[in-house]
Every structure is written in structure tokens, then in C-alpha cells.
Amino acid sequence: WLGFLPNMPCAMREPPPATKAPISERDFLDALPAVNTSCITLAVLWVLRNEPLDMRPLGCYPEQLFTEEAPRRLIRDFQDRLAQISRDIRARNATMELPYTYLDPPNVENSVAI
Known part of the structure; x- marks a missing residue:
């Protein structure tokens, strides 16, 4: 429009x-x-x-920057929570005529990428 x-x-x-x-x-x-x-x-x-060519979804950390167990556990917990949120959103969208996908974690950029 x-x-x-x-x-x-x-x-x-x-x-x-x-x-x-x-x-x-x-x-x-x-x-x-x-x-x-x-x-x-x-x-x-x-x-x-347009989606950036190097799009990294929320919670995606390709570089292993942390070697200590505590931050790695927090990252895993965060990623697990994001996966649950995504499942909830997809389940809700399955019942909708027009799904709302914008805040589904795989569709949210990990950081600003303009």
C-alpha cells in the first residue's frame, strides 16, 4: 500500500x-x-x-563465545524457552484464519541488521 x-x-x-x-x-x-x-x-x-541475507534468529549464537557452564546453561534455557514460545505461537496460528507470525522467535532478528 x-x-x-x-x-x-x-x-x-x-x-x-x-x-x-x-x-x-x-x-x-x-x-x-x-x-x-x-x-x-x-x-x-x-x-x-527485505529479510537480511545474513539473518540470525533470536537465540541463535553460531560463535561459541562462552566456555563456562553457567552461561552455556543460560543460553540453552533461553533457547528452550524460545522453542516453547514458537510451538505455542504455531499452535495458536493453526486455528487462525490469518496467522500472526511476526513475533515467532525464528522470524525475529537476533539483533538490529539494517
């Missing part, structure tokens, strides 16, 4: 109408942002909506 510029313009070159009086098509077109502004906005939206 953000890809259709008149639906959600990223900027306006004219102030919004101050009254409820009808406006002309020219007034509307003059208020829309320039083409280059729209293209840059669409490019940024496209980059931000």
Missing part, C-alpha cells in the same frame, strides 16, 4: 488544504512529492522490508 504514491505520499510540496473547499486535480498533483523523492522513499522501504 505504500508503493502507490497517492495513497501514502512520503512528503508534500504544498501545505494541506485549510478548508473543506473542493480542490482541483492540479492542486492535488502540485502537492505530491517530486519523482526523485518518491523513488528514494520506495527504495528505502524496499531495503527495510
